[in-house]
Amino acid sequence: MKKSRFEIINPSRFPFFYGYVVMVVGTLGVWASLPGQTVGVSIFTDPVKDAVGLSRDQFSTAYMIGTLMSSFFISAAGRWFDRYGARIVAAASALVLAFSLFLASIAHKLTAGVVSLVTFDHWVIPFTVMVLLFFMFRFSGQGVLTMSSRNMVMKWFERFRGRVNAFSALSISLGFSVAPVIVDKLITSYQWDGAWRIMGVFLLLMTLLIILTFRDNPEKYGLIPDGKKCKEGSKAIESKPLRSFEPSEAFRTRAFWMYALMLSFNSFFITGFTFHVISIFETSGYARSEAVAIFIPIAVVSVATSLIFNFISDWIRLKVLLYIMIAGGLLASFGMGLISSTNGVYMVIAGQGIMGGMFSVLNAVTWPRLFGRKYIGTISGKAMSMIVLASALAPVLFSLSHTRLGNYEYIAIPSVLFVIFVGLASIKANNPRLPA
Template identity: 30%
Template sequence: MTGAVLALSGPGQTAGMSVFVDPIIGDLEVSRSAVSTAYMVGTLAGAVALPWIGRAVDRFGVRVVLSAVAAAFAVFLVVLAAAQGLIGLTVGFVGARAMGQGGMTMIATTAVAIGVTRNRGTAVGVTTAVGTAGISLFPLATERLIAAVGWREAFVAEAVLIAVVVLPIALWGLRGLGGSRGTDAADRREGGAEDAWPLRAIMRTSMFWVISGAVAVSGLVTTAVFFHQVSVLGEQGLTPVEAAANFLPQTLAGLLASLAFASATDRFPPKLLIGGSMAVTAATLVLLPLVGPGWSAMAYGASLGAAAAGARAVEAAAFPFYYGTASLGTLRGVTQSIAVGSTAVGPLLLSAGHDAFGSYAPVVLMLAALPALVGLAAPFARTPSRTPSRARRPRV
């Protein structure tokens, strides 16, 4: 069920929103730059709400907060359907990005981490894989719906889908799953921390910054090249059709990587897996200038998709591994805010770099330095602990 919740965040994801851009531009008679700016503002503003949503999960529980987030998501999709100009569009983007890409994504994986104590990484991986598969289907299904009934009606249809599927899951499907503080007893039976880690204490540990840095860097660089994929790969000699088809190996590799990386956290220290995902990301970006039509483009797409999915899967499993689940909602609310914010600035950085250098290659090579730095730092991050009598002793 959590996989279905994650999949139905699709209308708020960049891929799900992308098919509405051209119809909106044509109907509202606004420029592409104006819509892009409204989307960036909406994404950044929506990211601000995520720490509050995370705290609410800790205080009120998954079911209550998911119900509220799903209802708000549906309402904001209707706001988008009714938009008559840039102001209404921006307001709709704020809510859809905050509740869809941010809130429902965070709650789905957090619910698994709270409810599962054995083989948690594998469970997170299954949820992520199912959710990723569902998200990848939204652009195709929505494009056909827009062609059949129009973009406004498509937004309304998505709102109805959220209301009739996610709300019942939250109210009845997740019965027995409370807030993270209420379900941390299993962790305590296994020798976990008795009290929630204060956020300030967590933020003083190097592990927090390594995990958060990986989330931010992965979101920034992968969204940048995904958003401009047709243009980026076109510079390497691929046709628009070939560049668009590259999303297929990205999606398939991402599904496999979600399962592999997340399940690996049950056996290996997550910080090593973070280092691995960052190394793959950096290597993929460095090799982009060598990509051409054919197998090299498919390998590039598969590698980048695997790296992005692996980073997300490890992050979802790493925080409960190192810090327990008592303050997991608050913690993931902060990092999800960072992740959403980074996705807003990535495409703009790559576009500005292309304008400055006349080519994507130089700026992509510069961006490769970011995951390389995080990957080098990850193995040296100290395993967090509190006092000897109350600290959790993770594997190192």
């Protein structure tokens, strides 16, 4: 089989199944998206807002608008993935993210330059600059690089998809957990602008690694998913070849919308809660230290849930996993309504942990399981756009619950109603590739 023009590594001649290389570099690709993730941006909030001359509210609003804008373009990126493949799309997104980091490192200078050019000094100028930068961060990092890296891994595995995703999800969770400490040290040692430049250099190196190692389909190299054929009598869900759905077919199924809506609710609830966590706990009579400490038990529940259900997801129907996530959503939502009590806090911890763990399972295995691998980019891209949109709206709606209604607990009412709706509507959300 012919190697492509820019191909140095040929998977068909590798000493072992190349899918395991894809698993590792795909995980690294998601790690590299950190500068575009909320956890990677939030550490820069205080020094950057002061440097460009924005208030906390203005800076947060710029982040929200940039995120909203990115959600409208991620579906297109999914189509690019299906058309051009993982390597080209991931490399391009890593390069754009690197470029946006270099631009962000001179955001204060860009603002000053625009002010001198238009001879008009107003907060709207740095606000607009940050909106555009956040759009680039969120679109290239959280959106395209994450989606293309994760989808590539899922295309190389079928029967072992859950077990492979268990490794990837655990690695990503641990990586994102220690990342804030590392980024904070970079800011302390090299200032916020130097930290962004260092991260930009890392993204350039990651772009090179992507070009060298990312590969789109095992069939292109005469290989098959999982590296070997399925044994006769296998009980794995993906043990039989099934057709891939066209995107238009997928979007007409109840299953697509129910899974996408529940994944989006997870993004909404966790983003809104995290964004306002200090204020939520202080208004409920807890100390700031208690608010920060809540993420440790949530992470423990999330990682345990992710590991267990990723490993067994190869043998369990998706709807069972979906209802476990729905149960977590209900638990977290009711807990939010009782957040001023100890029981409410425990419910939020358990609910968010279950939802977060199941998110890492379902966001990876759902789309190839339900609709096949051929158009996984377009289909998952539409779902990702909904997820990003939900994360953009969450901080504002949580804030309105507090400022207009007087308490964060009121956000529990629409949350509970929404999750109940998804639960009821999902009763008939069957896998369209399997007999009813």
